[in-house]
Amino acid sequence: MPPLHRRCHVCETDHIEARGLSRRDLLGLLGGAGAALAAGPALLADPAAAAASDLALDPRSAPSSSGDYEAPAGLALDSKAKDAALSFLDRQSGRILGLNDRIWEYAEPSMKEWNSALAEATYLESQGFKITWGTAGMPTAFVATFSQGTGSPVIGFSGEYDALPGVSQEKGNPEHNPLVYDDDPYAPTYGYGHGCGHNSLGAAAAGAAAAVAAAMRRQRLDGTLKFFGSAGEEQLVGKSVAVRAGAYDGLDAFVDWHPGSSNSTSWGSSNAMYSTTFHFHGTDGHGGSPLGARSTQDAVEAMAMLTEYLRESSMAPSARMHHAVRATGVQPNVYPTLSSIWFYAREASPERAKVLMDKITRCAEAAALATGTRMETKLQGAVWNKLGNKRGTELMHANMVQIGAPSFSAADQRFGRALQRANGAPEDGFPEEIADLRPPSPVFTGGGSTDVADISWQVPTIQMGTAHEPPGTFNHSWHRTACGAASPGHVATMAAARYLAGTVVDLLTQPAVVREMREEFEQRRSQVEWRSLLPSDYRIPLYQPPAWFLERTGQAWPPTAEGVEWPPRRLVQTVPRDDLGPSVPPENQPVPQLE
Structure with missing residues (x-):
């Protein structure tokens, strides 16, 4: 059959023909759930996924197969x-x-x-x-x-x-x-x-x-x-x-x-999707004298590695996870004080996408713990x-x-x-x-x-x-x-x-x-109560418009609307250098004897 168009982030679901299985046979497979009525809307464990399926409609009028x-x-x-x-x-x-x-x-x-x-x-x-x-x-x-x-x-x-x-x-x-x-x-x-x-x-x-x-x-x-x-x-x-x-x-x-x-x-x-950036705070330093540095580049690399282990056993066929390193070291001999990595977690429903993003967040916490950096998150967007x-x-x-x-x-x-x-x-x-x-x-x-x-x-x-x-x-x-x-x-x-x-x-x-x-x-x-996935403290990712644009459109800056924070909070270094323990004496000095 002809392929459907692909949407950018976007995209309508594929038309996948289930050969040999009827709509009734597949009723229990949707979203990993397995309960439905013989007539009327399907009652499944994941209401948002069920509502988007034809199983939410009257099965007496729905075709048994494509x-x-x-x-x-x-x-x-x-x-x-x-x-x-x-x-x-x-x-x-x-x-x-x-x-x-x-x-x-x-x-x-x-x-x-x-x-x-x-x-x-x-x-x-x-x-x-x-x-x-x-x-x-x-x-x-x-x-x-x-x-x-x-x-x-x-x-x-x-x-x-x-x-x-x-x-x-x-x-x-x-x-x-x-x-x-x-x-x-x-x-x-x-x-x-x-x-x-x-x-x-x-x-x-x-x-x-x-x-x-x-x-x-x-x-x-x-x-x-x-x-x-x-x-x-x-x-x-x-x-x-x-x-x-x-x-x-x-x-x-x-x-x-x-x-x-x-x-x-x-x-x-x-x-559905959650979009989150993870900011790692560490220390600056010289690549030739690395002892005691808390490397934020190490943190984003560790997080990227840890999230790959989710793919084998923590991601369903409907799940998607991908990332981009937005900021880290730009020169080998300069340790970046701040590094950022941006993740998307996609799943068949908001609940499932949230579970996947929570797992990604735990990987970020583990990376911060291992590298001695401080991690904070910012929700950039979330959609049903x-x-x-x-x-x-x-x-x-x-x-x-x-x-x-x-x-x-x-x-x-x-x-x-x-x-x-x-x-x-x-x-x-x-x-x-x-x-x-x-x-x-x-x-x-x-x-x-x-x-x-x-x-x-x-x-x-x-x-x-x-x-x-x-x-x-x-x-x-x-x-x-x-x-x-x-x-x-x-x-x-x-x-x-x-x-x-x-x-x-x-x-x-x-x-x-x-x-x-x-x-x-x-x-x-009928079986779903919709509510925005954006929390009350969500901040819109805004840029200040040029003066000519504000003038042409008759707008004032900053706008007075929910989610607007201007100027945005600055992220600055708050992490001290790593503690390596007591200094090791130079070789020409006697080593203290332990009692």
């Missing part, structure tokens, strides 16, 4: 409003792709998306949306609103625009050629790039929101559109903070997309597993089929095959079909994470992806960056805008579907 499922026909309706929205996208494609390319060129880090956020908001403002900056205290987050008539229903769009470190690449080049290259003779580095396609994600969603607003004006449709410009998705910060602040309250449906390697949609889940919506996904898939798959030129396909060749993958180019809609496997085997997941527990949420990169290449890589402002990325971006716009027009004009989505959402949530 082979029994057939996507319903007739959900996507032809209408003058949909025609108006799609025609708008045809006329506006130059502006939308110009926005796409501009954000690709900015390639700004998470929580520092000054130019990118402003470009997206400025486009929406030109299309009649009202902009409110600084959502939940995050300067580069905003909400753009368009409303007409009764203002109901209220549909949300998702916009992102942050880039990734180390994946800079020339557009349209299938051979590695970073645009930004720091030629440090000791440690060359590559610059930031859109290796997750957020330039396209935000541009397509903004174009779709503008297209639906134009159709609403033309056909006098009631409703409200809310476009959420989200900061720091790559660090899984922006949406979870905004959800906690109530930014997404009052929505009837939420639509999202992500660049991928296929044209597909799913109502599967994702991994995603709650899919079958009915909404069926509507999205119907629109994808109705509108049709993207068509790539011969030059696009040559470029795609060259990228695949560079990555050692089969050279079959970009897919030009809509993947069949299949139910997710009842056994969740893990994957990426997304802060859209926190939204999905507040409002029925639909996600899809388009072939923005060829299969066999990887997300978060220079291959994706190469596609983002090139012709294939443009094709995928405009296809995504059409799918989003068509689906939202149907949501505005088919109240029965919105009602069915809400009923499914409430049924999935």
